[in-house]
Amino acid sequence: MRAIILGAGRGSRLKALTDDQPKPYAPIGDHRILDWLLAALRQAGVEDIVFIGGYRIDQVQRDYPQLTFRHNSEWSQTNILASLMCAEDCMDDGFVVTYADILYRQDVVRRAIDHPADRVLCVDTDWRSRYAGRSQHPEDDAEKVIASGDQILQVNRSIDAAQAHGEYIGVARFSAAGARSLRTAYHKACQLHDGKQWKGGTPFRKAYLIHLYEEMLAAGLAFHMVTTDGQYMEIDTEEDFAQANQLWPDRFGRL
Helix, strand or coil, X not given: CEEEEEECCCCHHHHHHHCCCCHHHCEECCEEXXXXXXXXXXXXXXXXXXXXXXXXXXXXXXXXXCCEEEXXXXXCCCCHHHHHHHHHHHCCCCEEEEECXXXXXXXXXXXXXXXXXXXXXXXXXXXXXXXXCCCCCCHHHCCEEEEECCEEEEEECCCCHHHCCEEEEEEEEECHHHHHHHHHHHHHHHHHHXXXXXXXXXXXXXXXXXXXXXXXXXXXXXXXXXXXXXXXXXXXXXXXXXXXXXXXXXXXXXX
């Protein structure tokens, strides 16, 4: 199984922390976010790892020569969905995709890999506890999920927090067939919407990955989920960074 890490953006909400280094270099305890990610993936049995870079990609290439790289040269004008498709040639046999600004344990990745479905999202069911006192990143920003059993019915930021069953953590697994369906859906959406406004008025070039998931769900493609009960944190703001450094190393101090 191959993993694709989406690490092209700068992470401007971390301010000075990303002035001279890419966002996944922000230190949590004694390790960079990227080191925590690589450890979780490898402990889940994923050794073939692609890093999609943009902002300061040269630093990552120098420090992690063991990774395979794809470059989103238009990282400042695009978003996560466009970044993922920079690694379209790496998807044929199926893959795990992960945001680069999150922390999680290997168990949830392993469960996603082992799930028999073609399209599997990793969802935090204890998500609301992480938003208590999180003023810089409110619940409205969460990529919320509604599900029936393990089948996902909706994934959208606009879902009312009280109705959501969890938050998509930014990790998903696609089988070879699932990867084909993702690529087909992307190219269809690109033909229809490139250069135009898309979901919620978002320009297509600035689309998020969940926008494509929404499109695929609407077309009748099934997504399933595996859950994690809080063994996950996002580092999107300075507040998140401080909280992660306070909580994560105490719980998971060893890679």
